[in-house]
Amino acid sequence: MGLLSGCNGLILGGALIIVIGAQNAFVLNQGLRGNYPWMVAFICALCDVILTATGVAGLSVFIQNHKDFIIIARWIGIFFLILQSIKAFVRMRESEQLQLLKNCYKGRLSIFFYTLAITLLNPHVYFDTLLMLGTIGASQACPFMFVLGAGLASFLWFFSLIFIARTFKLLLASSKVWRLLDLITGIILLFVAWQLLLPF
Secondary structure, eight states, rough: OHHHHHHHHHHHHHHHSSSSSSHHHHHHHHHHHTSSSSHHHHHOOOOOOOHHHIIIIIIIHHHOHHHHHHHHHHHHHHHHHHHHHHHHHHTOOOOOOOOOOHGGOOOHHHHHHHHHHHHHHHHHHIIIIIIIIHHHHHHSSOHHHHHHHOOOOHHHHHHHHHHHHHHGGGGGGSHHHHHHHHHHHHHHHHHHHHHTTOOO
């Protein structure tokens, strides 16, 4: 029963996380730029595990009874995503090669808080982890194994993104590729923000 619950967590967690969104675009971007990529992947995966475990422990019921929490988080997320999309479009005007970008790296602490922001200011993460995974995981025969399975999916996904980005970094050193990456990132962020606006 425990193995089945773990497999359910792995499959469902993977299905929810393998979606092109603001967080995945950010992780891939950091992997290509070399901005503490493994730390970024670890933080994103750890946040997923903590939120999923919290949801399974019962916070999903609290959130369902306090809709104002989701509304506030949604508006904060919309503002944050639009701001970051603007920054991505502004970066498109820059022509630095990958080698020159090494001098523009942000500090470890700055990247740490930015990763937390891109993760926790996105209301989708609460729907996916606290509500969906939390509710389903709580009904499993072995909730603990479900959380482990979902957590494994997160770690595998984010670290795979970084590995892919680092492996093909030399092939992606062209300024045209960076402009395209920033364009795609900006569009994704605006699309996610637009999705968050729809319920209003």
